[in-house]
Amino acid sequence: MKQSRFAWIVPALYILFLMTPIYWLVAMSFKTNVEITTRFTLLPEALTLDNYAKVFGDERWRSVFANSLMYVSLNTLISLAVALPAAYAFSRYKFFGDKHLFFWLLTNRMAPAAVFALPFFQLYYKFGLFDTHIAVALAHCLFNVPLAVWILEGFMSGVPREIDETAYVDGHSFPSFFTRIFMPLIASGIGVAAFFCFMFSWVEYLIADALSRNAVVPITTRLQALSQASGTDWGVLAAAGSLTLIPGAIVIWFVRNYIAKGFALGRV
Amino acid sequence: MKPVNHKAWFLVAPVLLLVAISAIIPLMTVVNYSVQYVGSTGRFAWVGDEWYREVLHSEKFWNALWRNLVFSGVILAIQIPLGVLIALNMPRKGWGVPTCLVLMALPLLIPWYVVGMIWQMFGRVDIGLMGVMLRDFGYNYEGDPMDAWFTLILMDVWHWTSLVALLAYAGLVSIPDAYYQAARIDGASKWAVFRFIQLPRLGRVLTIAILLRFMDSFMIFTEPFAVIAGGDPVFLSTELKQTVELGKKAAMSIIYFLIILAVSWVFYAVMTRNDGEPTSADKARGGGA
Numbered sequence: 260m261k262q263s264r265f266a267w268i269v270p271a272l273y274i275l276f277l278m279t280p281i282y283w284l285v286a287m288s289f290k291t292n293v294e295i296t297t298r299f300t301l302l303p304e305a306l307t308l309d310n311y312a313k314v315f316g317d318e319r320w321r322s323v324f325a326n327s328l329m330y331v332s333l334n335t336l337i338s339l340a341v342a343l344p345a346a347y348a349f350s351r352y353k354f355f356g357d358k359h360l361f362f363w364l365l366t367n368r369m370a371p372a373a374v375f376a377l378p379f380f381q382l383y384y385k386f387g388l389f390d391t392h393i394a395v396a397l398a399h400c401l402f403n404v405p406l407a408v409w410i411l412e413g414f415m416s417g418v419p420r421e422i423d424e425t426a427y428v429d430g431h432s433f434p435s436f437f438t439r440i441f442m443p444l445i446a447s448g449i450g451v452a453a454f455f456c457f458m459f460s461w462v463e464y465l466i467a468d469a470l471s472r473n474a475v476v477p478i479t480t481r482l483q484a485l486s487q488a489s490g491t492d493w494g495v496l497a498a499a500g501s502l503t504l505i506p507g508a509i510v511i512w513f514v515r516n517y518i519a520k521g522f523a524l525g526r527v
Numbered sequence: 528m529k530p531v532n533h534k535a536w537f538l539v540a541p542v543l544l545l546v547a548i549s550a551i552i553p554l555m556t557v558v559n560y561s562v563q564y565v566g567s568t569g570r571f572a573w574v575g576d577e578w579y580r581e582v583l584h585s586e587k588f589w590n591a592l593w594r595n596l597v598f599s600g601v602i603l604a605i606q607i608p609l610g611v612l613i614a615l616n617m618p619r620k621g622w623g624v625p626t627c628l629v630l631m632a633l634p635l636l637i638p639w640y641v642v643g644m645i646w647q648m649f650g651r652v653d654i655g656l657m658g659v660m661l662r663d664f665g666y667n668y669e670g671d672p673m674d675a676w677f678t679l680i681l682m683d684v685w686h687w688t689s690l691v692a693l694l695a696y697a698g699l700v701s702i703p704d705a706y707y708q709a710a711r712i713d714g715a716s717k718w719a720v721f722r723f724i725q726l727p728r729l730g731r732v733l734t735i736a737i738l739l740r741f742m743d744s745f746m747i748f749t750e751p752f753a754v755i756a757g758g759d760p761v762f763l764s765t766e767l768k769q770t771v772e773l774g775k776k777a778a779m780s781i782i783y784f785l786i787i788l789a790v791s792w793v794f795y796a797v798m799t800r801n802d803g804e805p806t807s808a809d810k811a812r813g814g815g816a
Binding site: 515 | 529530531532533534535536538539541542543545546548549550552553554556557609612613615616617618619623625627628629630631632633634635636637638639640641644645646647648649653654655656657659685688689690692693694696697698732735736739742745746748749753756763764767768776780783784787788790791792794795798799
C-alpha cells in the first residue's frame with residue numbers, strides 16, 4: 260500500500276519521544292553531581308567519566324552486575340532445558356489433559372509477582388536456598404518456562420511432521436533425532452525463546468529482590484536502595500542505570516524481526 | 528491431526544515438576560494462610576472465610592482495584608490507537624525498517640526498576656528535563672496526585688506503546704498485496720482501506736495486544752514504586768505489598784489471582800482460536816480475521 264510522503268514523521272516523532280528520557284539519563288551519567296543539582300544543562304558542560312569510574316571501581320557495583328547476569332543465565336538454561344521436550348510434546352501429540360496443562364502454564368505467565376513474593380521467600384528459605392542464584396533462577400521459571408514452552412511450540416508447529424516420521428524410518432532414536440535433526444531446524448526459535456527468557460528475568464525486580472539479601476543482591480535492588488536514600492549520588496546512579504541498557508541494546512538487533520512474535524507468546 | 532500419545536507425558540514431566548514447585552506449593556501456602564489467623568507466637572487458628580470478607584469489605588482494596596482498572600483503561604485507550612497509528616506509518620522497506628524496530632523495542636528491554644528511575648530523573652522538578660520545563664506550570668509529581676497520575680501514564684505509554692506498534696506492524700506486513708490491489712481497483716479511499724481491510728486483518732494481533740497490555744498494567748508494581756515509592760496512586764500490587772496481616776494479604780492474593788485467571792481464560796481462547804488451521808483456509812476466508 261502506498262503511504263503518504265510524510266508518513267515518516269509519525270514514527271520519527273515517536274522515536275524522539277522514546278529517546279528523550281534515555282538521553283537525559285545518559286547525559287546525566289556524564290555530568291558531575293554539582294552540575295546535576297545546581298545547573299540545568301542540556302549538554303554536559305564538562306564531560307566526566309568519573310561516574311563510570313566509580314561504578315567500575317567499586318566491588319559492590321561489579322558484584323551486583325555479576326549477580327544479575329548469573330541468575331539470568333541460569334534461568335535461561337533451565338527454562339530452555341525443560342521447555343524444549345515439553346514444547347515438542349505439545350506441538351506433536353495429543354495426550355490426556357494437554358489442553359488444560361497448556362492453559363495452566365499460561366496462567367503462571369500471567370500471575371502477579373506480588374502474589375508470589377512472600378510464599379517464594381518462605382519456600383526457598385525452608386529449602387535453605389534463600390539468597391542464592393539458583394533460588395532466583397528457579398523462581399523466575401514461574402513465568403519463563405511457560406513463555407519458552409509457548410514460543411517454542413509456535414516455532415515447532417511450523418516444522419512439518421513428515422520430517423519426524425522420515426527420521427524415525429531412517430532409524431534415528433528420539434534423542435538422536437531431537438538433538439541432531441530437529442533442534443537445528445528450530446534454531447531461530449530456540450534463540451528467540453532464549454532471548455525472551457533472558458529479557459524477562461533481566462527486567463524483573465520484585466521476586467529477585469524478595470529472594471536476595473546479602474550474597475546475591477541484584478542490580479535493581481542496589482539501584483533501589485541508593486535511589487530512595489537521602490543524599491543520592493545521581494551521577495553514579497545514572498551511570499549504573501545507563502549500563503543496564505546495554506544487554507538489551509546488544510541482543511535486540513538479532514531478534515528485531517521476532518520481537519512481536521516473542522511478546523505474543525509465539526502466536527503472531 | 529495430531530496422533531494421540533500418552534507417553535508424551537514423559538516429555539512434559541520436567542516442566543510439570545518445575546512449575547509445580549514454583550507455582551503450586553507457594554499458591555497452597557497462600558491458600559493456607561488465607562483461612563487462618565497467625566498469632567504472634569506463630570500459632571495458627573482456623574478462621575474460615577473471615578479474611579476474604581474483610582478484604583471484600585475493605586475500602587482500600589476496592590479503591591486500589593478501581594484505580595488499577597482506571598489506569599488500565601486509560602493506557603489501553605492511549606496505547607492501542609497510538610500503536611496502530613505508528614504501525615500504519617512505519618516504513619515497509621529499506622533501512623528505515625530495522626532502525627524503527629530496534630529503536631522502538633529499546634524501552635521494552637530496560638529493567639522495570641530502571642524505567643521508573645529514568646522517569647524519576649526525567650520528571651523531578653529539581654533535576655529532571657521534563658520536571659524543570661513543566662515546573663512553571665505548577666507540575667510536581669511528588670506533591671500533586673494528579674501530576675503523579677499524569678507521570679505514571681506517560682511513563683507507561685513510553686514503556687509499552689512499542690509493543691502494540693510492533694504487534695500491529697507484524698499484522699500489517701502479513702496482509703497480502705492482492706487486498707490492496709483489489710481496493711485500488713474499487714477506488715477505495717484511505718479510510719476505507721483502513722476500515723475494511725487493515726483493521727479486520729489486525730483483529731487477532733490487536734486482541735492479543737489488548738489482553739497483554741491489560742494483564743501487565745493490571746499487575747504493575749515496580750515502575751510506579753520506583754517513581755513514587757509506594758505513595759499515591761496505590762495500585763493493587765502496591766496495596767498487596769503494603770498489607771501486613773498475613774491472612775489478609777493471602778486472601779487478597781487469592782482474589783487477585785482469580786481475577787487474573789478469568790482474564791487468562793479469555794486470553795487462552797483468543798490465542799488458540801486459529802491454532803491448527805491451515806493457512807490456505809485462513810486466506811480463503813477472506814477479509815475476516
